[in-house]
Amino acid sequence: MHKHTFHLRDIILLALIAIIFGVIYYATGFIYNALTVALTPVGYGPMANDITIGIWCMAGPLAGFLLRIPGSSFLGEFLGAAVEMFLGNQWGAANLISGVVQGLGTELGFTLTLYKFYNWLTVILTSLTATFVTFGWDWFRNGYNHFAPHMLVVMLVVRFLSMFIFSGVLVKLIANLLKRAHVIKR
């Protein structure tokens, strides 16, 4: 039972999932700001982004595990960004760019498994690809070449941990529940 196109139902579902994550993490926006304020005096302000990034990227991997169609992870992440833009998030159109970057990052992990495995290996792969792709983007956007090297290493490690814990482990636990409830077939 392989299908390779998105139907209306899938698109609505992906957008709904993106909104659900947004609703539950509405509070995370404040966590982000609070973290930034707390970390700035010690020179690690931008790290709030690395600590919370795994939370922003959850919709993509979950969509990948749920629908198992090539492109679903990308679409899940991108629709999430579009929802944020339409709801008047401050970053506006730039949300779409972040959505594309994060979507590519998480999708790449599934691509590396050739869309054949949906196990813990997939979790590690998507966490890794998402970490590197988003870090590469932020390198330019936030001028990481001006940061102290030791700080960049710390930020990269923290970012991977955040990706692994939230977009990886938490997503896999949710996917496991969905699988046991026979929502995810196979």
Added chain:
Amino acid sequence: MNPSLKLFLALIISLEITFTTHLTGNILIIVAALAYLILSRVPVTKIIKPLLITLIPAAALFSTIAFFSPEHNVRFAWVLVSRLYCYVSVGAAVTLTTPKLDLIHSLEQNCHLPSKFAYGFLAALNLIPRIIQAVKSIRVAGEMRGVTLHWWSPTLYFKAILAAISWADQLAQAMETHGFVEGAPRTAAQVIPLRKVDWACFVVILIVIQLILIALP
């Protein structure tokens, strides 16, 4: 200006300034975007709000570069701050002046975005109040059984996604009984024009921005 072109212009500008470090250019873009917002009669409070929220990440970025980086490069810190404000003001120049339905219609009519994406997305947006209510009642269901569900509890997502699956099913079926067929041709109640003037504006603005980013010191 045509909504799709406006969006693409904003995306191009946002991308371009990510890879340049032109302080004057950034500031000119911010000023132009804010002027456009004011000329479009967007209420000032709506413009100021995103600018204020951005103060926090902007301050963090500034202090990290200016005080904690090896070179203490204050000028580059200002470039980054202005870049953040470019994203915000250019983004606002699109979202605060374009009704979302116009943008969706424009993407459908002018850019041939498949209608299933356009309307599937809109249908989901309609359910936001229902989703907020559902998340609330899942947490209550937990509390009544002696379980506290936090934002990191898989159960909270599991239950919400189960609900979403059933809603997506219901909505898709309902849209089908409202005559919607994936990929079928449709007419348009509101035609979103894509005029030569729109293209001319688009091209002229792009050229001006290139001139600013290249020619100005």
Added chain:
Amino acid sequence: MKELINVHNLTFSFAEQEPVLKNVNTVFPAGRVALLTGPSGCGKSTFLRLIAGLLPKYGGTVTTGKIDFNGQQPTVGMLFQDPLMQFALDTPRHELEFVLENERVPRDEIAGRVASALSFAHITELADRQLTALSGGQQQRVALAVVIARQAKILLLDEPFASIDEANRHFLIQQLDKLVNEQGITVLIADHDCHGYQQLHPLVYQVTGGQVQQLSPTNSQQFLDEADCIARQPLQTQLPLADDIAALALDEVTIGRGDEQLLSIPRLKIIEGKVTLITGPNGSGKSTFFAALARLLPYHGNISYLGTSIQDFSRRRYRQELGLVFQHANDQFLNVTVEEELALSKKNGTHPYFKDHLAAALQLLNLTGLEKRVVYSLSGGQRKKLQLLLMLMMGQSVLLMDEPFAGLDQKSLQNIFTLIHQAQKVRPQTLLVISHQLAGIDQLVDFHLCLTGHQLIYQTGGHHES
């Protein structure tokens, strides 16, 4: 009379389950109203979706037979049970435009057809309001306008009045009558609550055991008369006495929904350790009343529990005192299997009766042997019974039950009454029950509150409920 919908030997089942419909043969004549009735979960909704062409596309398989429309391809419109879950756009006008665009109506005709559809459904003044801000009844009017705009020849209604008030129900039935008589539209309605349909002179079809059977004219008439009557059966209940202790007391409470006021209760007490039934027309605000008691909705005035305002309890503490049995069983579950659900209620529950008699209770409810099953794969009735058991086990002092008996057969109902009786003997809980199923409920309830005209009033024996 010409038949429009012919169903030949139709068998349909959802994945790996018993067929919902078995070798169904029936016809529906053109230009008439057909009323399909049967308990929740009997397959009447599935049947409508098959006619609408939504199934098997959206799940399940047709193993034998077919449905044909006399070789034609009529436009089929549908009104769904959950009024909000049928719109893609944000306002009635935009939705109607969307619908007409789908039908490829030329641009210059769209505005006119939108206007006449709006006016038929009497919602012209709501055209530019947000759909999410409309009441269920108003949303169903918009759905009716959609059907009009599409010029549907067949109209299917799937329990369309489940959550809307009597005034809107009355209006919609009147407009249906108009559609049938003036435009010859064929209407199929699936409903388990069949009161008030006499005006449409429907042909009655019974859906049971996978079969669809048309009743004879005499039997149809008798059935409709009974449906109108059941709602008026008197219940043998008493008025509470002045010195009965109140578990919950309300003082000058008003509860609204959107901009309309639903409930206005000067004074009311809910008696401790007793079972109180709440009845009232659809959409009158019974569930909203529960939501306020459970602190899920804001209200004005004062609600107190054993003398203390319910707002003064911590969230955790309040949930230990007051439980809510949701209208939809699925909303209650937190885990995947029956076993896990039972384990959770066993671990955190405090009701002494179930500490010793859980196995017997499972036996009584016919739930033994299902431990490994996924709760969402159980039948509707099994889910309802499990849900009720899980919440009874928790042992809150007050338990609000929203339609706990919907879709249960008479035998299950009897067993549940027995179970509640036994549990009440060991530890009397204050039970508040919303139910439209009143047969035999006398033996369970002590008091009866009726919600009419924004008020909750205690009833005595001879009262005729409308």
